[in-house]
Amino acid sequence: MNQETGLLATAWQVVMRNKRYIFWLWLLNFLLARFGASTVRGNLQPVLDGSREADKLVHGFNMVTFIELLARPEIGTVNAMRVPAALFGLLFVCAMVFLMPGILRQYTSGFRVSREEFWRTCGRNLWRFVRLILWYALFAVPIAAILFGIRGGLTSAAEKSTNEVLPFYLGTAMLLVIFLAMTIVRVWFDLAEVDIVVRDQNAVRKSVRSGFRYTWRFLGKLLGAYVAISVIALITLLGGIWLWHVLVAPGSVFGAILIVQFMMILWLCMRLWQHAIASAFYLREMLVAPGYSRPLTTDRDILPIATPAPANVIS
Numbered sequence: 536m537n538q539e540t541g542l543l544a545t546a547w548q549v550v551m552r553n554k555r556y557i558f559w560l561w562l563l564n565f566l567l568a569r570f571g572a573s574t575v576r577g578n579l580q581p582v583l584d585g586s587r588e589a590d591k592l593v594h595g596f597n598m599v600t601f602i603e604l605l606a607r608p609e610i611g612t613v614n615a616m617r618v619p620a621a622l623f624g625l626l627f628v629c630a631m632v633f634l635m636p637g638i639l640r641q642y643t644s645g646f647r648v649s650r651e652e653f654w655r656t657c658g659r660n661l662w663r664f665v666r667l668i669l670w671y672a673l674f675a676v677p678i679a680a681i682l683f684g685i686r687g688g689l690t691s692a693a694e695k696s697t698n699e700v701l702p703f704y705l706g707t708a709m710l711l712v713i714f715l716a717m718t719i720v721r722v723w724f725d726l727a728e729v730d731i732v733v734r735d736q737n738a739v740r741k742s743v744r745s746g747f748r749y750t751w752r753f754l755g756k757l758l759g760a761y762v763a764i765s766v767i768a769l770i771t772l773l774g775g776i777w778l779w780h781v782l783v784a785p786g787s788v789f790g791a792i793l794i795v796q797f798m799m800i801l802w803l804c805m806r807l808w809q810h811a812i813a814s815a816f817y818l819r820e821m822l823v824a825p826g827y828s829r830p831l832t833t834d835r836d837i838l839p840i841a842t843p844a845p846a847n848v849i850s
Contacts, residue, residue: 542760542819546811549642550804556638557807561800564627571623632668636660638807639732642814656732663731666739671724678720682713715758718765722757723750725813726821733817749821760812768805771798 550557637653648656686709693702727739727746736742750757775798783790 542756542812542815543763543808545815546760546808549811549815550807553638553641556641557800557803560631560634560803560807561796563630564799564803565796567623567627567630571620574619632664633657633661635728635810636664636732639729639810639814642811643729643733643818659735660732663737663739664728667724667727667731667743670727670739670743671720675717675720678716679713682709682716685709686713714765715762718761719750719754719758721809722761722813723747725810726750726817728810729813729817730821733822745821749816753816753820757812757816761809764805764808764812768802771801771805775801 634657636659637648637657640653640656641648686706689709690702690706693705723746724743725746726749727742730736730742730745731739734742775794779791779794783794
């Protein structure tokens with residue numbers, strides 16, 4: 536437990552030393568979300584601006600009014616409004632894949648990485664991270680499918696019993712198992728991401744193998760840290776919903792946006808905290824490890840925290 540707490544504290548310090556990434560990722564998410572919602576806003580605005588029925592959606596939520604609104608031909612189809620939002624959401628995911636190598640480069644460095652080095656790291660590792668995503672899908676999709684299939688089979692069998700609450704308990708327990716299993720897979724591939732960046736590893740399969748080996752060896756410490764952050768994220772979600780209910784008036788659009796964006800910033804902090812966990816653990820346990828013939832002494836390597844920064848990268 537002390538080791539997990541120390542790892543959490545060290546990783547949080549890394550995140551706080553690099554708060555600019557939180558701001559830029561939030562700003563990117565905000566702008567893309569605004570563009571994604573432009574179709575919905577453009578379709579609803581001409582209808583609601585001239586209708587007194589809009590008051591039933593601004594001050595509360597009237598389901599009948601909402602259904603009648605969607606049925607109007609000038610609103611368009613739901614899919615036509617949903618597709619732009621999904622595309623801009625996918626664009627944010629792609630941006631995260633591109634930017635994450637540079638963020639990990641900074642997280643595993645004892646000095647402030649220059650802009651040139653940041654973007655160079657992002658570009659050099661883009662295709663490697665795309666291949667790593669394919670490796671992730673190769674393992675995560677079958678594991679999730681098998682576990683959800685087991686959950687469905689157990690709940691179907693439990694429904695035939697005389698215990699009415701047994702299906703609920705079994706289903707909830709299996710959801711917990713699925714959450715833990717997918718968290719382990721996330722830890723595994725987060726370590727592989729750091730290994731790719733730190734060792735400038737072009738052979739992605741070697742990083743996948745190394746990440747699996749250390750995830751299994753230090754499973755309790757890593758899983759405990761990731762689960763703790765996930766619990767904090769859940770508390771953040773519940774706290775944000777409570778604040779929205781208590782503090783935000785039904786007609787306060789600004790208040791609702793403020794609460795949602797505050798929650799988004801905290802969620803970004805939680806995810807970057809998990810990446811910082813992987814980075815801090817890598818520097819402690821995996822940086823000097825058997826099985827790698829090339830020492831970490833070239834300019835292409837990311838140096839450990841204790842190593843002084845070259846003069847040309849200090850900003």
